[in-house]
Amino acid sequence: MKKIMNAPEAYTDDMLKGIYAAHDGMVKYVNDDLRCYCTAHKKEGKVAIITGGGTGHLPLFLGYVGDGLLDGCGVGGVFQSPSSEQIYNVAKEVEAGAGVLFLYGNYTGDIMNFDMAAEMLDMMDGIETRSIVGADDVLSNANVETRRGVAGIFFMYKCAGAKAAQMGTLDEVLAAAQKAKDNTRTVGFALTPCIIPEVGHSNFTLEENEMAFGMGIHGEPGVWNGPVKTARELAEESVKEILEDMPLDHGEEVCLLINGLGATSQEELYILSGSVTQLLKEKGIRVYRTFVGEYATSMEMAGASISVCRVADDEMKEWINMPVHTPFYTQV
Amino acid sequence: MKKIMNAPEAYTDDMLKGIYAAHDGMVKYVNDDLRCYCTAHKKEGKVAIITGGGTGHLPLFLGYVGDGLLDGCGVGGVFQSPSSEQIYNVAKEVEAGAGVLFLYGNYTGDIMNFDMAAEMLDMMDGIETRSIVGADDVLSNANVETRRGVAGIFFMYKCAGAKAAQMGTLDEVLAAAQKAKDNTRTVGFALTPCIIPEVGHSNFTLEENEMAFGMGIHGEPGVWNGPVKTARELAEESVKEILEDMPLDHGEEVCLLINGLGATSQEELYILSGSVTQLLKEKGIRVYRTFVGEYATSMEMAGASISVCRVADDEMKEWINMPVHTPFYTQV
Numbered sequence: 001m002k003k004i005m006n007a008p009e010a011y012t013d014d015m016l017k018g019i020y021a022a023h024d025g026m027v028k029y030v031n032d033d034l035r036c037y038c039t040a041h042k043k044e045g046k047v048a049i050i051t052g053g054g055t056g057h058l059p060l061f062l063g064y065v066g067d068g069l070l071d072g073c074g075v076g077g078v079f080q081s082p083s084s085e086q087i088y089n090v091a092k093e094v095e096a097g098a099g100v101l102f103l104y105g106n107y108t109g110d111i112m113n114f115d116m117a118a119e120m121l122d123m124m125d126g127i128e129t130r131s132i133v134g135a136d137d138v139l140s141n142a143n144v145e146t147r148r149g150v151a152g153i154f155f156m157y158k159c160a161g162a163k164a165a166q167m168g169t170l171d172e173v174l175a176a177a178q179k180a181k182d183n184t185r186t187v188g189f190a191l192t193p194c195i196i197p198e199v200g201h202s203n204f205t206l207e208e209n210e211m212a213f214g215m216g217i218h219g220e221p222g223v224w225n226g227p228v229k230t231a232r233e234l235a236e237e238s239v240k241e242i243l244e245d246m247p248l249d250h251g252e253e254v255c256l257l258i259n260g261l262g263a264t265s266q267e268e269l270y271i272l273s274g275s276v277t278q279l280l281k282e283k284g285i286r287v288y289r290t291f292v293g294e295y296a297t298s299m300e301m302a303g304a305s306i307s308v309c310r311v312a313d314d315e316m317k318e319w320i321n322m323p324v325h326t327p328f329y330t331q332v
Numbered sequence: 333m334k335k336i337m338n339a340p341e342a343y344t345d346d347m348l349k350g351i352y353a354a355h356d357g358m359v360k361y362v363n364d365d366l367r368c369y370c371t372a373h374k375k376e377g378k379v380a381i382i383t384g385g386g387t388g389h390l391p392l393f394l395g396y397v398g399d400g401l402l403d404g405c406g407v408g409g410v411f412q413s414p415s416s417e418q419i420y421n422v423a424k425e426v427e428a429g430a431g432v433l434f435l436y437g438n439y440t441g442d443i444m445n446f447d448m449a450a451e452m453l454d455m456m457d458g459i460e461t462r463s464i465v466g467a468d469d470v471l472s473n474a475n476v477e478t479r480r481g482v483a484g485i486f487f488m489y490k491c492a493g494a495k496a497a498q499m500g501t502l503d504e505v506l507a508a509a510q511k512a513k514d515n516t517r518t519v520g521f522a523l524t525p526c527i528i529p530e531v532g533h534s535n536f537t538l539e540e541n542e543m544a545f546g547m548g549i550h551g552e553p554g555v556w557n558g559p560v561k562t563a564r565e566l567a568e569e570s571v572k573e574i575l576e577d578m579p580l581d582h583g584e585e586v587c588l589l590i591n592g593l594g595a596t597s598q599e600e601l602y603i604l605s606g607s608v609t610q611l612l613k614e615k616g617i618r619v620y621r622t623f624v625g626e627y628a629t630s631m632e633m634a635g636a637s638i639s640v641c642r643v644a645d646d647e648m649k650e651w652i653n654m655p656v657h658t659p660f661y662t663q664v
Contacts, residue, residue, distance in 0.1 A: 004566065265631040269336075300595055
């Protein structure tokens, strides 16, 4: 295992210390717990949006805490859920009189802890919450309800964050997240595994020139392992899966997110992006806006994911285009 | 070799097609040559700043073309210089009546081609140029004049771009770049090699748990190969080299750039950033502003570099803080 770190057991907290030191004044932590990550710019009367999840996916999850996006994040260890107490403490800190939306990925541990935090907020503080999970990974499950959440959660963050910044009500912010969820699908693939620092070796191997199509961001098995395909072939297979699950009519507009899983170069992401854009064009689908980069990673895993977010209406365009500013992501 | 691409020989042009498709309206190319990369927002009367260099270092070089930074970029093949004709054509397009600054990395092929382009601009068009090279890599050469340029060129881009945006004269913009150059030093290290697509294998290997301290972004040999050190040890050794070359007094302020070489996770970069910041604090040096991310890469190389830019005066703070917006880098 080759990682720039001090000790495997210090990985998450050393990372957090680095983040707070680098971005002092933008983010902070509460309850003397580095893992209770909050915006430093709380806005009274605004719905607070809270996310959370394991470390190892930067900029997911905490990287989206900032102006125009989210308000707080419970930070778990590598690939582990934050505790319900951490989520509760973050929520208590950032709640600003308009209730709390929990918006996170569809993973069992996270659901359990967010649900418990919601109960605590209700019973102890009378704070109203709503919950919604990202579940965009088409190949993780045929059943929409039990799909994993991956990079497509970006569009849920963006739409919900924009609606909250517009001072929408809790139910309106939830509806914005739901609209993004209903219209977003993702397909991903890995070229190499990654290593959990405290484990020290990867849980699976891929041969020289072998890839895993449909693999999850924690190394969950995909739908096939085989030789690495070309960018155009990967675009074709991914878009086919996405369109079978979410049919798009000729003339419709989408936002496209080409996400790197960690070790894949930006050069390759743009090669892939070019192939996907060309393919959609051939199908009569217009790309309204393209996002390319690392949005949801798996540490040093090589690979990428393709997310398509159907532009449902003009309101959604407005949400997607609204400026945001966090230590990890700025859009003007 | 595992890369998401269509064919090794199409790597650079497919990447460029993807970039133009994703960021239509922000950047364009001229002379029917994808590799003549220009801003779409030319501003009359402003000094034009042009960079260039090989593909494989995104967001370097072309990623810094945009509002508040650079105006054009000659794009070479992977790790190859752009041609003098390409540089010339970019310069002709973006020159806006105030002359041209060539600002690029200190590599022989680039110097030859930029110099030739400068001669062509002078002789054929009467366009005035100045040239300055980034040469911040402390461990590449004891002689400051012959050092390689690496991630620290970001601060030269930022200061020169700001001065040009303030409508400074050609010599003032050159002086801003020079001020950043004089005050910036970088040390880098690699944990894995990278592979040039058309070669298909790396030119060197690093053993399991072996790293190369001082290695260049094209795989140029470093000063030692040995077991991977901790983040704190790497911070100490890097900062020692930087401060021996550019002594800093107790109480001085610096900007810090922690740059990932491609495959290294953002988590690790923040662990390293935390260690460097803590170490500088112990030495009485204040970090004024921290930049963490991928600023100058080597495709899928794992590793990082540490750049320290001494804050020379308030003018430099103003330049560093000025908003910029390119498809690859936005600062508000």
